[in-house]
Amino acid sequence: MTDHSPTSGTDTPVNDRMLTLDRLRHLITGGEIDTVVMAFTDMQGRLQGKRLHAAYFLDVALKAGTEGCNYLLAVDVEMNTVDGYAISSWERGYGDMEFVPDWQTLRLLPHLPGTAMVQCDLAWLDGEPVLESPRTILRRQLDRARDMGFSVHAGTELEFIAFEDTYEAAHDADYHRLRPVNQYNIDYSVLGTTRVEPLLRDIRNHMYAAGMDVEGAKGECNFGQHEIGFLYNTAMVTCDHHVVYKTAAKEIAAQHGRSLTFMAKYDQREGNSCHIHLSLRGTDGDLVFWDEKKNARTKLYDSFVAGLLSTMADFTLLYAPNVNSYKRFAGGSFAPTAIAWGTDNRTCAVRLVGHGASARLENRVPGGDVNPYLAVAAMLAGGLHGVEQELKGVSETQGNAYESGEELVPRTLHAARERWATSEVARSAFGDAVVDHYTTMADVELAAFDAAVTDWERRRGFERL
Template sequence: MNSDRKHFNFNDLEQWLDRHRVTEIECLVPDLTGVARGKILPRQKFTEDRGMRLPEAVVAMGVTGEFPSEGPYYDVISPTDHDMHLRPDPRTVRIVPWASDPTAQVVHDCYDKAGNIVPFAPRSVLRRVCELFEAEGWNPIVAPELEFYLVARNTDPDMPLKPPIGRSGRAETSRQAYSIDAVNEFDPLFEDVYSYCEQMELNVDTLIHEIGAGQMEINFFHDHPLGLADEVFFFKRTVREAAMRHNMFATFMAKPIAGEPGSAMHIHQSIVDAQGRNIFSNADGSASDMFRWYIGGLQKYIPAAMALFAPYVNSYRRLARFTAAPINIQWGTDNRTVGIRSPVASPAARRIENRVIGADANPYVALAATLACGYLGMKNRVEPTPECKGDAYLGDYQLPRSLGEALEKLRAERDLASVLGESFITVYTEVKEIEYAEFMKVISPWEREHLLLHV
């Protein structure tokens, strides 16, 4: 989060809106999928009300827009569809650079009528986890690396996605990892992306071309988890908007194109104490017990958290052997075949990279879940397995292979529920069951090709 924003209050917000001559406000709430929900208000009404109301189910529905019709979901969500009372977080205010009139966007937190935070809203879950760290005197620091694909415009869901046409007039057909020229194929688009990010004060760092055809990666500067989740949320909106203005789509699907690598959201994470010292390193520069236990927590709880890291049926297509995505919970130093990597770094910068998370994960949920795993590891002093120093792809699968299996593991893991909140786990798993049931109604081309005349 921009240092000028960290202590923004409502007076600062009003002055910011005046300075930018804002006439409209997009009042945003991230839902379970990370989609922006909310309302657009005139500046005067926003200033008078400083908030709005939405039905609580708005943040508790699936990617199809469906809700469960019965069951434990309604032990959390009122069947009478209560209102949430939304409060803007002044620190999140950003300009909407593509709007024709001066427009701002502000992320809101969700409260009930008694003033209690709504525990199943994704931003609330991340707040809850950050507060647990704060109670221990720990300050988590994270840095996401977010992969995505640029694809040709596609309005027919029955047609496979294809790489877009660049400045050369040709689509990519070969591997172009880290190619500068391949990125330059889309210079006009990325000029807009960087311009939008600058206007929105998003702290994006490096842009690279990844392995897949039309696959890119953007890195974010390290910061506090809540501010960075907001930035990833804003960035996804931004790059989608910019791509459409250049006659293409940007997608954060985990596996959008058959035969191409999937897209991840690798999250680097470390913890500093009240004096700003990295607790993953001892005074002599060696790795600390906390470092070891944090890894142990990731190893123990990642399998149960996979429905949060890989939230859709498509997510599990990415997690395959020898596809640049992990299939394991091994850990290793400077080893990209493991699910939990420790990059080479100075003692002050010692950190852990969770490589399991998909680009399709809700950034609030993903950050909350990976921090929860590490928190439980440190609190319970969970010892990791020995470091993997070889090719971890040669080992067994250690992660769920489907959304159904992942949901079973998440429901059964009570430690994660205690950290993330029982109501959130209930709402999340019930909604995901609805999505999974919807997917099972669809007959795929593979089934028609191989089963139609052969079984």
Template sequence: MNTDQILTYIKENNIQKIKFAFADIDGVLRGKMIHPKKFTEGLQDGYGFCDVVFGWDVNDAAYDNVKLTGWHSGYPDKDCRIDLSTLRNIPWQDNIPFFLADFSKPDGNDLPACPRSLLKHIVKQCSEMGFHAEFAQEFEWFNFKETPQSLQDKNFTNLEPLTPGMFGYSILRTSQQSAFYNDLFDLLTQFNIPIEGLHTETGPGVYEAAIIHDETLAAADKAVLFKTAVKEIASKHGITATFMAKWNADLPGCSGHIHQSLWDKEKKNNLFYNPEDEHNMSDLLKHYLAGQLYCFPHLLPMYAPTINSYKRLVEGAWAPTTITWGIDNRTTAIRILNSNEKYTRLETRIPGSDTNPYLAIAASLASGLYGIKNKLPLNISATEGNGYQDTRNGKLHSNLFDSSIAMKTSPIAQELFGAGFVDHFTNTRLWEHRQFAKSVSDWELKRYFEVI
């Protein structure tokens, strides 16, 4: 619907409240509910938000190492603009109209810290190169019979999973939780996040969902909304859902794999497919793949943004540790699926479910396009067998500090995303590392308190 149609819809349906939100640097939705009058008045010039929303971390602690905002700037308002094309009603909240927003400006001088605005720039570059990109992100997450209050009361220990034991692809477990399971599938579809597949994964109370692919920005919007929507639907059932990459050292981590392909502008031909090639891979796909492999060390925090992300990226945990690719190989950083033209795609397997989808997808697309622009050769052959043992092209950084320093000092990262974004984002990641480094963990207490 266009602006006039939306305003008519609001008036004719006597809508008295509207929700909108945007994703912060961690991919957490921040927003508010507004009156229709406020909504109408802000459509042209935007809605003022204190820019601390990009100046604090996931626990609302103000960064002390960013230039974009802070005590030095007085935390002024920045204009947030609603994207009318993102209208959807929230079925589990009386069908309240909802919109996504970002900090893009008509003159293109966007707020460097806004993840959605950043992705829009990469999508524009892709279109200018003559391509239409399709993306989809899939997520794994754990469900617990807990509430926010019980988590605090238990100090996040001795939590009760939704279901016990390791039971991947279980029909039984989902039948035992049919009300929640069906609500997830049905309500997400009604919320315009159609699910391709939903099932249990191996682990107590863990689910996996694959979102049907879409054009890049819409796919990222759906991925961002998916995580919050799942949490809200779960809460209705007395369940808490977590998208931590690795919540328990003894259990598998949670992935956020990204599937992608490039098509012609008419969306008729998959440009990644070439039936004459040994692996059905076009030269374009090979350059795109080479670009991602080359850029991984420069952009890793965009795929693995938290301290916890790197607890998942360990050998034998169904997550990659090496800069590798393979044909339908789940031990490599990139998996190529190439059975036919319709489904030929590249799967980036580094991201966990804790990623900010806008940033992870931006990194995927930008690095792939970088490979195409520079005609990077695919100078490493496909990994056959165990990707953890294939170190021909090096290994991924094993912690957030090293990966953030590498990105902060990388000319490639600045070329792809601009100095303003790189400086702000990497400083937020280094802040995250500092908060972790000065904390005292349960592991340290148990190991050292009495004995040392």
């Protein structure tokens, strides 16, 4: 039996709003916490796991851990078991994976009474890590960066559309004719955000109490569209916060009798983006993206950007993992189409912003449906490839990148799947097991979509064809 209780230094909290195990034990014995969620992030970027009674958590799970079926990394969005995955099948017997707590993620979930959460890595029962787990995929790229002398910082900007309808009502209406919380473009509108401020305020305050550094909220372009921003952090912490926030925002919306969606493209107006900011530092904290004496980008920064761009098409599957993801990529939409970079240029796939300590790149390809661990891992793998190969800087695209003539981001999941499955760089960076696993994920999504009859087809063909 593996002892999962923390060793010295492994439960040092990110900030004083996160929990230590001693603090959690005190809250449990004092009757303030009665439920502990042990959760991991699945392929689709969702939290999956168990709610444990707090006494059982302290008496049993703290040392023995808990387990879950390995099909949790081999199902489709609707939790159907599907064929094609090497790690999980009827022939393999659908065995278990072990939940391995990362005690630095221990936090309160203040929007849920008496509840705390710890996020977990996944391991096989012999203790070997599950290589296909999104958190493990990112961890391996972070280890690669550390071995090269770099620490990694990231921030995610996640948009959603909020509706007056409950999730139950939206389901019963087959997601038709839902009522957005705003009826016009409220980009930066204070009046527009005031109308939904009780919900936004609840999300902001609960997330701050859960250990996240909240920046603020703003309106966006689509009807009922909003963004709540968080301060950047180390890459793993940012991704851990991201998935907790995404789940909690839905739960808090439900508590308000409303619903919200992070779909990349809900309708024909602006989609939900998830712009990802990333920068490298030396492991000693020194700047590596910026030469302060020259007040200019370093060659390393340029090589990192070149690597990110050169792998953009190969890695798009990790930035845009669903059929719906590709509906965002439209000219003049603020979602990119051209694989290009520009200085503070929002028409490019990669936007360079800041200088000095704030110098960073923004990947504008991912949508709100992205799995942050996979996307940040892809950005790192691409950028570090550029650094290792000492790729020369790519010429900047100025003006309207939609009309630049540069190579385009793959426009369909099928095209992205082909680039990913046949990419030598992907197989070198992630390994065959990971590439094959996520190729199967794309195949499952494509098969489901190809078998579906859409509303568009019915409207177009019911009478007139």
